Amino acid sequence: MQGLISIADLDKNKIIEILKLSKLFKNGLRKKTLDGKVIASCFFENSTRTRLSFESAVAHLGGSTIGFADSSATSLATKGESLADTLKILSCYADALIIRHPLDGAARLASEICDIPVINAGDGANQHPTQTLLDLFSIMDSQGRLEGIKLGIMGDLKFGRTVHSLVEAVKWFGMQLYFIAPKHLRMGDEALFNLKTSGIQYSFHNSLDEVAHELDCLYLTRLQKERFVDEVISDTYKVNLASLANVKPNFKILHPLPRQEELPVEIDNTPYAYYFEQAQNGLYVRQALLDILFTNGSVD
Amino acid sequence: MNDKNHIGYIENGINLDHIPHGNAWYVMKVLNLFNSHSQAGIGLNLPSKKLGTKDLIKIENRVLTQNEIDAISLFCTGSTLSIIKEFKVIDKFTLELAKVVNDIIVCPNKRCVSHQHVSRFNTFVNRKDITIVKCHYCEKEFNIEDISQYKF
Numbered sequence: 001m002q003g004l005i006s007i008a009d010l011d012k013n014k015i016i017e018i019l020k021l022s023k024l025f026k027n028g029l030r031k032k033t034l035d036g037k038v039i040a041s042c043f044f045e046n047s048t049r050t051r052l053s054f055e056s057a058v059a060h061l062g063g064s065t066i067g068f069a070d071s072s073a074t075s076l077a078t079k080g081e082s083l084a085d086t087l088k089i090l091s092c093y094a095d096a097l098i099i100r101h102p103l104d105g106a107a108r109l110a111s112e113i114c115d116i117p118v119i120n121a122g123d124g125a126n127q128h129p130t131q132t133l134l135d136l137f138s139i140m141d142s143q144g145r146l147e148g149i150k151l152g153i154m155g156d157l158k159f160g161r162t163v164h165s166l167v168e169a170v171k172w173f174g175m176q177l178y179f180i181a182p183k184h185l186r187m188g189d190e191a192l193f194n195l196k197t198s199g200i201q202y203s204f205h206n207s208l209d210e211v212a213h214e215l216d217c218l219y220l221t222r223l224q225k226e227r228f229v230d231e232v233i234s235d236t237y238k239v240n241l242a243s244l245a246n247v248k249p250n251f252k253i254l255h256p257l258p259r260q261e262e263l264p265v266e267i268d269n270t271p272y273a274y275y276f277e278q279a280q281n282g283l284y285v286r287q288a289l290l291d292i293l294f295t296n297g298s299v300d
Numbered sequence: 301m302n303d304k305n306h307i308g309y310i311e312n313g314i315n316l317d318h319i320p321h322g323n324a325w326y327v328m329k330v331l332n333l334f335n336s337h338s339q340a341g342i343g344l345n346l347p348s349k350k351l352g353t354k355d356l357i358k359i360e361n362r363v364l365t366q367n368e369i370d371a372i373s374l375f376c377t378g379s380t381l382s383i384i385k386e387f388k389v390i391d392k393f394t395l396e397l398a399k400v401v402n403d404i405i406v407c408p409n410k411r412c413v414s415h416q417h418v419s420r421f422n423t424f425v426n427r428k429d430i431t432i433v434k435c436h437y438c439e440k441e442f443n444i445e446d447i448s449q450y451k452f
């Protein structure tokens with residue numbers, strides 16, 4: 001039985017199937033697919049938000065979770081057991097494994113070692129596929145469609161993990177991308193080449209003001225100050241009320257959260273703030289994923 | 301003039317011929333010839349009808365594992381590998397770029413989980429004709445010339 005390790009493991013039809021089912025869960029669908037099932041929720045590094053979202057999804061589907069929130073609190077970190085052995089043992093206790101780990105590739109390794117399906121809840125700087133699915137779902141649910149969306153992506157486009165996975169996935173949906181970033185934090189050449197081969201249109205911009213009026217959605221990333229050369233530049237990549245003066249009525253701001261200065265609280269009371277609903281959407285997307293996994297025996 | 305005259309006969313071992321000019325050094329690194337006890341002959345900048353200029357490596361008393369052959373194929377696409385026993389060539393084949401290289405390459409990404417397990421790289425040639433290896437675990441891509449460490 002296959003779980004989900006990387007967004008690249010899913011094709012367009014599979015993504016659409018997950019998003020459609022997510023919508024049904026959002027509209028109140030109740031299922032007990034995980035009745036009698038035990039799901040291991042193993043967080044080798046702390047990520048309260050993601051963990052609770054997954055565990056809530058399991059509970060909504062009638063399953064129960066075992067696991068840990070931070071491996072430093074368990075004997076796993078101290079007894080010097082190899083990661084492979086630890087994973088092997090964990091997989092004996094559960095019907096599926098949700099794993100978060102600080103090392104890149106840990107989830108892929110887990111999926112090869114464990115006999116049960118593995119869902120990646122973030123492996124280091126590599127992948128966090130349910131984040132990408134909930135980002136796509138949030139665009140779809142806030143706009144009523146994915147095809148043809150004009151999506152602005154602002155901030156650190158070079159190192160941001162969520163941005164890379166999102167960009168990898170939008171290739172299926174013919175969106176138009178507006179990259180808003182300082183020159184040294186622009187998307188890498190390979191990623192751009194892949195967009196070009198997929199026929200995705202994109203353009204570069206130095207500030208939100210240049211393009212705000214054209215956008216359907218703005219995806220903001222966390223602004224890591226140390227990556228910006230100076231204060232003035234980092235100020236340019238923050239959202240403020242003035243920059244939203246001429247946006248379209250359907251315009252929505254998305255952010256993977258937690259936020260920093262790039263998204264001031266004054267934005268929360270505007271009709272454009274979608275990020276809290278976006279976080280909530282994570283619950284529906286994870287329910288949909290688990291439901292498909294246990295109904296079909298495979299995600300991909 | 302044939303190669304045997306250049307660097308001597310092999311009694312038991314391997315003869316890797318038609319290495320693209322300049323790549324012998326990488327093969328030596330992959331196979332860790334610098335720290336091995338096997339005698340080796342290295343031919344650089346030899347004339348070749350096929351390649352113009354080629355490199356050549358002969359190693360006495362060395363058997364290559366499939367993983368090692370896959371790893372050197374990154375630098376030796378089109379080279380001929382001869383297995384020699386008692387001065388006779390008992391097997392000979394042309395190397396093709398392996399699709400997967402297991403265990404030999406050390407992932408340059410320090411945060412990669414492969415350091416706690418066994419590495420696995422998928423290979424492909426990119427649009428600029430450069431051989432790229434992509435880590436099966438951390439999904440990062442590297443130009444083969446930037447791989448600095450091999451497992452030995």
Ligand SMILES: [Zn+2]
Binds near residue numbers: 407408409413414437
């Ligand atoms: Zn790696």
